[in-house]
Amino acid sequence: MRVVKAKHAGACYGVQRALDMALEAAGRTEGASTLGPLIHNPQVVGELAERGIRAVESVDAVDHGSVIIRSHGVTPGVRRSVEERGLPIIDATCPHVARAQKAAAELARQCGRVVVVGEAGHPEVEGLVACAREAGGQVAVVTEPADLPDGLPAPVGIVVQTTQTRESLDAVVDALVARGIEPQVKNTICFATRQRQEAAAALADEVDAIVVIGGRNSSNTTRLAEICAAACSRTHHVEAPDELDPAWFEGCESVGVTAGASTPEAQIAAVVDRLEAW
Numbered sequence: 001m002r003v004v005k006a007k008h009a010g011a012c013y014g015v016q017r018a019l020d021m022a023l024e025a026a027g028r029t030e031g032a033s034t035l036g037p038l039i040h041n042p043q044v045v046g047e048l049a050e051r052g053i054r055a056v057e058s059v060d061a062v063d064h065g066s067v068i069i070r071s072h073g074v075t076p077g078v079r080r081s082v083e084e085r086g087l088p089i090i091d092a093t094c095p096h097v098a099r100a101q102k103a104a105a106e107l108a109r110q111c112g113r114v115v116v117v118g119e120a121g122h123p124e125v126e127g128l129v130a131c132a133r134e135a136g137g138q139v140a141v142v143t144e145p146a147d148l149p150d151g152l153p154a155p156v157g158i159v160v161q162t163t164q165t166r167e168s169l170d171a172v173v174d175a176l177v178a179r180g181i182e183p184q185v186k187n188t189i190c191f192a193t194r195q196r197q198e199a200a201a202a203l204a205d206e207v208d209a210i211v212v213i214g215g216r217n218s219s220n221t222t223r224l225a226e227i228c229a230a231a232c233s234r235t236h237h238v239e240a241p242d243e244l245d246p247a248w249f250e251g252c253e254s255v256g257v258t259a260g261a262s263t264p265e266a267q268i269a270a271v272v273d274r275l276e277a278w
Contacts, residue, residue, distance in 0.1 A: 001249060003275045004207060006258035008199040010268050012192035014094025015039050015261055018071040021092045026051040031065035035078060036123055038070045038092065039262040040218035042239065059085060066090050072123040073097045075130035096162045097124055100188035101131045107157025108137025111184055115148070116141045117172050118161025119219055125161050132159070143168065145175035152176075156183045162190040163220035163261070165197060165227075192261060193220055200224050200258040201231060207256035209234035209249055213271050214260030221260025228258065240267070241274040249278065 011019070018038055025032045026048070037045045037055045045055055056062055059081045066088040069079070073093040082089055107114045114132040118125040120141045132139045137157075140149050156176060160169050166189060176183045204210050210228045214221030216239060229235040236248055249255055255275055259268045 001252055001275070001278060002254040003272055004203060004254060004256050005268070005272065006196070006199040006203045006256065008192070008195040009257070010259045010261070010263050010265055012190065012196075012261035014071050014096055014190070014192075018092035018094065019044070019264070021090055022048055022053055022068055023051070025066055025068060025090055026053050032068055032090070033062045033065060034068040034070050035059065035074055036070055036072070037217075038068065040221070041215040041262045041264070041267075042217070043267065044262075044264060059087075062087060069093050070123070071097065073101060073127040074123075075127050076134050077130060094162070094190075096188070096190045097127070100124075100159055100162055100186075101127055103186035103188055104128045104132040104137075104159045105135040107159055107184060107186060108132040108135035108139075111137070111155040111157035113138045113152065113155065114140075114157045114159060115152075115172065115176075115183070116159055116161070117143070117164055117169050119143060122161065122219055124163075128159055128161070142172060145171050148172065148175055152179070152181070154181045156181055158183045158185045160186070160188045161219075162188055163193050163223065164189055165223065166194065190261075196220070196224060196258065196261060197227055201227050203256040203258060204228040204231035204235065207232065207254040208252035209236070209254075210256035210258065211244070211271060211275070212237045212258055212260070213239070213268055214263040215239060218260045218262045221262065224258055224260055228256075232256075238271065241270045244271065244274055246278055249275075
């Protein structure tokens, strides 16, 4: 069975940067905590815990050591809470997320109303919403045009969760234009996300089956799996090679492999090795 890896797959710059910062902190500090998982990859979070970097749900749970702000960023209020407690901050916010937060605040000041295209409750989206509200904006979170509030008046600004698809953004923009509203759009979709989505879609068209590697709590990995499934019915989302089932690939001459932006290269290599051994 031929194993083909997607042209673009695995850990993006922001994720790798966060991992490097966390590992550096593990080597030079007496314990550190991340506010929520550093990245959406359970295996990586477990490995960091073994090195003394624990994931906590609130600032109140930190009584010593540095606080690492995860790649998804935090709300301005959470950052202030850390500062007020006098805890050292290691800011591992992805630069693309930081840019989106700045855009959300700018749109709030300019338009007064901000639509965030993204998943409600996702930590990155919570940060975008908080930044816009702190800048005085009214905010709505939508995943599709049907989620847009009725009677939304102009002017309207739009900012996007970095891991969303361009198609999702375009659909919301088109729906507002159909209402007679020309929104001010800040396209904050990460280029690396788009690269991975396009490469996964292209590969899914060429192979008999495809494996998507990454945390099930990772929105960008889940979206990759959805994109692949639309083109290849034999799409399988796994976090580790032990989840692979040989029965999935019966009769396959080729299998593709892709991975979300929160998936380190070592995890991809482990899955490829298992597939190639069959």
